[in-house]
Amino acid sequence: MDKEEQAMMGLWNIFKKRMWLDSFKMKDRLKGYNPSEIHCIAYIGKDEDSNVTKLAESFDMTRGAISKLTKKLVKKGLIESYQKLNNNKEVYFKPTEQGKAIYNIHEEMHKEFKDRDQPFFEQVTEKQLDVILDFAEKYNIHLDTEIKKLGVDIKFDKL
Incomplete structure (x- = not known):
């Protein structure tokens, strides 16, 4: 893998x-x-x-x-x-x-x-969170693009 x-x-x-x-x-x-x-x-x-x-x-x-x-x-x-x-x-x-x-x-x-979950997140640095947030934002944009290619308009951000 x-x-x-x-x-x-x-x-x-x-x-x-x-x-x-x-x-x-x-x-x-x-x-x-x-x-x-x-x-x-x-x-x-x-x-x-x-x-x-x-x-x-x-x-x-x-x-x-x-x-x-x-x-x-x-x-x-x-x-x-x-x-x-x-x-x-x-x-x-x-x-x-x-x-x-x-x-x-x-x-x-x-x-x-x-x-x-707070005790776990207290151990996570600001830099680590920034990397995760950057990854999530970019991957979401990629997936939104792929969904739009299918001609579908779905909004997942409210869930």
Whole structure:
């Protein structure tokens, strides 16, 4: 295995381990909710005036899939829909009190994950972080170019 493959494998392993650790704890604290529901609530909690279009773009899902997800969240009492006085065509979403509780747990968990990893990052130098950030930026630009060649417009930066 060459260094490029080792680097990609190392990044992939970091991603898988982090996802496993995070989801292990989230599954315990957020029982009864699937990841798409939790992340939709989190997005709506952070982004005032969330609507189907914004959510579809953010999650790279169809508007139909988002409509189905938001209807499910409304039915569960986690979000509610509303319209603005000057725009009765567009439907927006905001979390209910129950949805805010889920949002707060989600935010607390992200803080816990950051705190868990902080001792490691305290050992990483500014120069090392700059190298990683430079690599990530350049590789993302490369991948965006490859995606555009396929004629697809996907935005992953909100996830």
